[in-house]
Amino acid sequence: MDIAIGxxxxxxxxxxxxxxxxxxxxxxxxGFLWSLHKDHHKKDHASWFERNDAFFxxxxxxxxxxxYAGANTGFWYGWPIGFGIMAYGAAYFLVHDIFIHQRFKxxxxxxxxxxxxxxxxxxxxxxxxxxxxxECFGMLFVPFKYFKRK
Numbered sequence: 839m840d841i842a843i844g845x846x847x848x849x850x851x852x853x854x855x856x857x858x859x860x861x862x863x864x865x866x867x868x869g870f871l872w873s874l875h876k877d878h879h880k881k882d883h884a885s886w887f888e889r890n891d892a893f894f895x896x897x898x899x900x901x902x903x904x905x906y907a908g909a910n911t912g913f914w915y916g917w918p919i920g921f922g923i924m925a926y927g928a929a930y931f932l933v934h935d936i937f938i939h940q941r942f943k944x945x946x947x948x949x950x951x952x953x954x955x956x957x958x959x960x961x962x963x964x965x966x967x968x969x970x971x972x973e974c975f976g977m978l979f980v981p982f983k984y985f986k987r988k
Contacts, residue, residue, distance in 0.1 A: 844918040851922025852929075859930065867893065897927050934960075 867875035867890075876882075878890035901923040908916030935941045937948065938960050 840914070844915075847915055847918035848922045848925070851919050852926050855923060855926035859926075862893070894927065894931070897923060901927065 874889045874892050877888045881888075901920045904916040904920035904923065906916070907913045908920060933956065937945045937953070938957060940946065
């Protein structure tokens with residue numbers, strides 16, 4: 839029974855992270871921490887790394903804290919919570935940084951209706967170079983208006 843509960847917690851945390859990504863992006867990245875996020879919208883440096891990458895570090899630390907709690911206390915829920923956060927971070931990195939922004943040159947030829955919709959939605963977000971008016975949404979639950987079949 840504990841395994842089933844752990845799997846359920848993992849799935850719920852993974853899905854909750856979609857909300858957290860939207861919330862963090864809309865109110866923190868385009869809010870008081872715009873100074874870290876703005877180089878993601880308008881590159882102002884020659885480095886492969888962006889100041890925006892600091893947000894990955896934040897979520898990694900949160901995930902590690904839950905692993906630590908799961909390993910060193912009686913809070914075994916820390917394991918599925920930590921893995922849910924980590925899995926979402928890996929999925930986000932794969933979709934956002936690799937697939938959309940091509941930080942590594944793979945998945946360039948993906949051209950199905952879902953990949954076109956995700957790219958179109960992200961392009962609409964990046965058409966705004968400033969702090970305001972950036973349309974925000976998650977990675978997995980992109981509004982259907984961006985998906986058009988050929």
